Amino acid sequence: MEKTYYNPADLAKFGNISDWQPEMGRKFFEYYGEVFKEGALTEREKALIALAVAHAVQCPYCIDAYTTDSLQKGADEAQMMEAVHVAAAIKGGALLVHGVQMMNKAKDLSM
Amino acid sequence: MKSLKASGHQLADSAFQLTVLRQEVVDTLHLPPFAEKLRGAGLFPLVPVAPAILQINVGKMCNQVCKHCHVDAGPDRKEIMTRATMQLCLDALAQTDIATVDLTGGAPEMNPDFRWFVEQIHALGRHVIVRCNLTIIVANKKYHDLPAFFKAHGVEVVSSLPFYNAKTTDRQRGDGVFEDSIRALKMLNAVGYGQPGSGLTLNLVYNPNGAFLPGSQKGLQEQFKRALGKDFGIVFNELFAITNIPVSRYLDFLIESGNYAGYMEKLVAAFNPTAAAGVMCRNTISVSWDGYLYDCDFNQMLELHVASTVQHIRDFDAAALAQRSVVINQHCYGCTAGSGSSCGGTTA
Numbered sequence: 001m002e003k004t005y006y007n008p009a010d011l012a013k014f015g016n017i018s019d020w021q022p023e024m025g026r027k028f029f030e031y032y033g034e035v036f037k038e039g040a041l042t043e044r045e046k047a048l049i050a051l052a053v054a055h056a057v058q059c060p061y062c063i064d065a066y067t068t069d070s071l072q073k074g075a076d077e078a079q080m081m082e083a084v085h086v087a088a089a090i091k092g093g094a095l096l097v098h099g100v101q102m103m104n105k106a107k108d109l110s111m
Numbered sequence: 112m113k114s115l116k117a118s119g120h121q122l123a124d125s126a127f128q129l130t131v132l133r134q135e136v137v138d139t140l141h142l143p144p145f146a147e148k149l150r151g152a153g154l155f156p157l158v159p160v161a162p163a164i165l166q167i168n169v170g171k172m173c174n175q176v177c178k179h180c181h182v183d184a185g186p187d188r189k190e191i192m193t194r195a196t197m198q199l200c201l202d203a204l205a206q207t208d209i210a211t212v213d214l215t216g217g218a219p220e221m222n223p224d225f226r227w228f229v230e231q232i233h234a235l236g237r238h239v240i241v242r243c244n245l246t247i248i249v250a251n252k253k254y255h256d257l258p259a260f261f262k263a264h265g266v267e268v269v270s271s272l273p274f275y276n277a278k279t280t281d282r283q284r285g286d287g288v289f290e291d292s293i294r295a296l297k298m299l300n301a302v303g304y305g306q307p308g309s310g311l312t313l314n315l316v317y318n319p320n321g322a323f324l325p326g327s328q329k330g331l332q333e334q335f336k337r338a339l340g341k342d343f344g345i346v347f348n349e350l351f352a353i354t355n356i357p358v359s360r361y362l363d364f365l366i367e368s369g370n371y372a373g374y375m376e377k378l379v380a381a382f383n384p385t386a387a388a389g390v391m392c393r394n395t396i397s398v399s400w401d402g403y404l405y406d407c408d409f410n411q412m413l414e415l416h417v418a419s420t421v422q423h424i425r426d427f428d429a430a431a432l433a434q435r436s437v438v439i440n441q442h443c444y445g446c447t448a449g450s451g452s453s454c455g456g457t458t459a
Contacts, residue, residue, distance in 0.1 A: 042330055042333070043327055044330055072323050072325065072326040073327070073331075074330065074335075076278075077279075
């Protein structure tokens, strides 16, 4: 076992997951490739969504990959930071909206 | 900022650059030789096709000192082409049907014989491309009429603008470059360049501002058109996405920033046989300020001369040059990665 849970060199080995389950791996990467192709959204917009999600799921591999990808697709620094704020707002909002549940429960319990 | 040469930097020496590229310096990096990749793609030795472009570097003098410059150009570089060497280029052109002459530098306009040279090439009926850094147009009053001069000689203007905002552009090309570039683009637009139906072509060049590859040329072009149109009312024809090649100052940046190994691995991993088949060195002959011949401007800066009995423009012989193989090295991975890269943008 490695000394750290995350190794930057492992990002380039992502494709190796197919070694132990080729068919599912193939289907996943085919789907993955299709998702990031330009469609109703541009490749740059998709890179920025992926960057925001990478922060939300706090995946260092994904942050590495989609910071690079966002730059490659021509996103500027302000756009990239705004994407991170969108993730932060949703994460924070998702937490705070549970405050309503807390309030409901408190009201149920209280005289 | 000084050029690498003026600051006595080790990387100003092309032989030292080649030792780096041949992995004799970063010995933890084990990349396959470019020749091996070409062989795998059935492209070795790399042979030329009929030359379509004569790319002439009229000098290393420039008003800018860009961080990525493979020429190591700047105000302190005094190597510029003489009118006598230009005449040799014209003599060579006259005996061929090469349709396009691509003038580069440095800032080619700073060569005192630049306008004479353009007039002579135009008179030979050849298409002229000028790789204009934009800021030269506003650098001095004597250059303010360049847009009109370009127009009068049907010049295609190809201009570097690495990003559509000031922060990123200035980080690569120097403080105030974006603002001056916008002023120059407006002057070019004002005489008709980039305007639909004008027949005056204004293409922009994007190159990544760091150790990453360019994204889709089409996608970047759409963004540039939208941003420059909305923010400044600027129009242009096409955007060429160019990959930074690990030569000279860009090589220095890669090493200093700790990105050299990662960038080279990225280029190798992105090797694309289709891009390799379409590399511009196959249909281009590159001439240096002192008249020597190369397969491309990068080879010129690495002093990798053409592998031919013909070495100088004074001895130009299209038939003899057609027999050569293109000289390759590890930096060539830059032109074959992803969608490919050339002075005209992607190749695959």
